Amino acid sequence: MRKNAKFDRDQVVNKATDLYWEKGFHATSMRNLQDVIDMRPGSIYATFGSKEGLFKEALKCYTQQGIAALHACRRETSSPISALQSFVKMLVIDSQTKAPNGMCMLAKTVAELTEDNAELLEEAKNSLKQIETEFALLIADAQALGEVKQNQTPRELARYIQIQISGLRVYAKTYGQEAPLDQMIEDMFTQYPF
Amino acid sequence: MRKNAKFDRDQVVNKATDLYWEKGFHATSMRNLQDVIDMRPGSIYATFGSKEGLFKEALKCYTQQGIAALHACRRETSSPISALQSFVKMLVIDSQTKAPNGMCMLAKTVAELTEDNAELLEEAKNSLKQIETEFALLIADAQALGEVKQNQTPRELARYIQIQISGLRVYAKTYGQEAPLDQMIEDMFTQYPF
DNA sequence: AAACTTTTTGAACGATCGCTCAATTTTAAC
């Protein structure tokens, strides 16, 4: 945290994000966090202010990484829709085994928190809206390229994608390997409303 | 809890269910529960064994009430599909304002818990599967009546419904009144795959 | 109404919670 603070801070926030993502806000204790980020309580509180403060940074970190991953998918293909599709597959299928938690951290947070943590709840909601906006931009591109019909707006289609992701991730966690996720995601982009 | 224990026990479990539903497993303390169910710790532990034991009963209670509500919808109309649709509207729209929490308690639990509470997690997953089975039965009826095409199995369609409900409830909590939930639920039953 | 069983009570246990702060160590400036 002393010099080159930026790099260390990012690393610390990343580790905190993974723990919060895995266990959720309430089930994660400051002592858990102390262990994984290897900082003593005084330093944590000097840097992040509170358990809520660190969680808020974790939400921002998670969101930025998500958007970066989406942009990475976009860069790897000329088709906006197949970029979106491979992003969804990453979220729904790969996250099940490779991520700290199969669920979306933002959806988990929206589900977990109440008005007792209004600021964090708002942050999570806003992040979800921000991601939906990114989807809409991608879909607008796809429509401009003639990849997608224009009888629904990008916003409406982005909303549809968001709902499918949330639903599929709960479903994937519930049913584990039994769910034919791959097929379901294919259908998502070939059937109505696409 | 002394004589006629059944009635009181149901009432107690109902109140506990509402609190757990509102706040989630980890954020609900035994002292919170003591207050809302008006029992002293000794009695609670004599009756339910532990915080986990009471939560397990709450999950069962929640699931039974959900299935009972679905059957009630079925009894009020001759169309299995419109029964299903009004059930979905109840879950997604009415729950937002009238229930302890807009989210499904089972989805919330699947999202919140890890292997640290394996038994409770399994209970929640099984309840979601049980409800999906109920959906499938209703859809099979609809297919028999010619209300629904037969090119997808009841199981597949029930799965689709489950995913839409999970997704829509996260979406509803995120966007509040902004989301055109009514229209989206209509589409759900008129567009693919119905 | 005495004897016995069952249920309820609530003080209190040890553990852990989020967090503070005086003391110490590390870094930067001169």
Added chain:
DNA sequence: GTTAAAATTGAGCGATCGTTCAAAAAGTTT
């Protein structure tokens, strides 16, 4: 090399956690 500022440490604070259990109360049996 000295000094001032900044960052880090970790013991420990008061509060709360899930839970226990001896004592009291309520119910049942005879």
